[in-house]
Amino acid sequence: MLKNKTIGFIGAGSMAEAMISGIVSSDLVPSHQIIASNRSNVKRLSELETCYGIKGLTKDQLAINELDIIVLAMKPKDIDVALESLQQQLQPHQLVLSVIAGISTTYIEEKLRSNQPVIRVMPNTSSMIGESATALSLGTYVTEEQTKISQKLLCTIGKVYIIAEEHMDVFTGVAGSGPAYFYYLMEHMERTAKEAGLDHAVCRDAVAQTILGAAKMMLQNDEEPASLRKRVTSPNGTTAAGIEALRSYGGGKAISEAIKGAAKRSEEISMQMLDENNNLVIN
Numbered sequence: 001m002l003k004n005k006t007i008g009f010i011g012a013g014s015m016a017e018a019m020i021s022g023i024v025s026s027d028l029v030p031s032h033q034i035i036a037s038n039r040s041n042v043k044r045l046s047e048l049e050t051c052y053g054i055k056g057l058t059k060d061q062l063a064i065n066e067l068d069i070i071v072l073a074m075k076p077k078d079i080d081v082a083l084e085s086l087q088q089q090l091q092p093h094q095l096v097l098s099v100i101a102g103i104s105t106t107y108i109e110e111k112l113r114s115n116q117p118v119i120r121v122m123p124n125t126s127s128m129i130g131e132s133a134t135a136l137s138l139g140t141y142v143t144e145e146q147t148k149i150s151q152k153l154l155c156t157i158g159k160v161y162i163i164a165e166e167h168m169d170v171f172t173g174v175a176g177s178g179p180a181y182f183y184y185l186m187e188h189m190e191r192t193a194k195e196a197g198l199d200h201a202v203c204r205d206a207v208a209q210t211i212l213g214a215a216k217m218m219l220q221n222d223e224e225p226a227s228l229r230k231r232v233t234s235p236n237g238t239t240a241a242g243i244e245a246l247r248s249y250g251g252g253k254a255i256s257e258a259i260k261g262a263a264k265r266s267e268e269i270s271m272q273m274l275d276e277n278n279n280l281v282i283n
């Protein structure tokens with residue numbers, strides 16, 4: 001299904017690298033059929049070539065007509081320039097996957113030629129090790145075959161969920177940005193344990209192993225997180241004291257506001273692509 005497809009990443013930053021790493025490790029697509037491109041940073045491209053065995057090309061060297069799947073992996077602010085140039089070159093059979101936060105399939109469809117298949121994708125950086133939680137929302141012109149191909153490709157970077165596009169902002173807040181919340185939590189757990197004298201290597205490993213274990217407990221049975229939490233919490237014990245501190249410092253609210261803040265930002269990015277009459281901005 002994917003053995004003879006050529007995949008081109010337009011944008012060669014952190015997210016493109018994380019996805020390339022996951023895809024290459026899976027052996028589903030030969031690495032020489034993966035291309036990463038950026039505007040002009042050839043040093044970055046040669047790093048990716050050396051590390052993953054892929055091809056790196058600047059955007060002027062990239063032949064769009066040779067690609068089967070085009071992954072848009074630039075920042076939202078750069079999308080208009082990229083779409084303008086793609087609009088001239090894309091053929092109707094070429095599938096466009098966009099990982100750009102806050103940019104709707106409609107926005108991309110409107111800027112490309114008619115009937116271009118577009119899928120909005122929200123992965124996270126754990127794609128690097130095949131552990132992303134990735135959502136897909138299908139654009140108007142995507143076929144069943146193209147959906148299957150995308151699912152198969154994205155399964156190489158982790159788990160895949162197909163969701164309605166109206167839920168993409170909140171998914172972005174939970175899973176696209178999510179790894180950063182856990183890194184923030186881990187930074188604080190590690191620092192606190194270190195300040196109390198625990199060996200750095202032990203803190204680092206124990207913090208990560210604790211989160212991994214809790215995540216696996218969620219994934220490996222149907223028990224609700226509140227119920228799992230109660231099983232850790234002995235009456236009047238250590239966890240009760242810890243949870244009470246979390247509650248009194250607004251821990252739950254902080255997590256919820258983090259998700260809402262990220263989702264709101266995703267919505268704002270999409271709104272910035274609308275004019276004062278709520279019409280899509282077409283340059």
Ligand SMILES: NC(=O)C1=CN([C@@H]2O[C@H](COP(=O)(O)OP(=O)(O)OC[C@H]3O[C@@H](n4cnc5c(N)ncnc54)[C@H](O)[C@@H]3O)[C@@H](O)[C@H]2O)C=CC1
Pocket residue numbers: 010011012013014015016037038039040059073074075076078081082099100101122123124125176177
């Ligand atoms: N970093 C993350 O955890 C996640 C990022 N995303 C999305 O992925 C996209 C990329 O994010 P990062 O990789 O973090 O950004 P980044 O800044 O590391 O990489 C962006 C790349 O796009 C290139 N670029 C810009 N315009 C271009 C053009 N016209 N042609 C070719 N290359 C072009 C830049 O040179 C750069 O290599 C963003 O839209 C972001 O919303 C989505 C999920 C998670």
Ligand SMILES: O=C(O)[C@@H]1CCC=N1
Pocket residue numbers: 101172176177
């Ligand atoms: O921070 C961002 O905008 C991107 C999208 C999701 C994760 N990182």
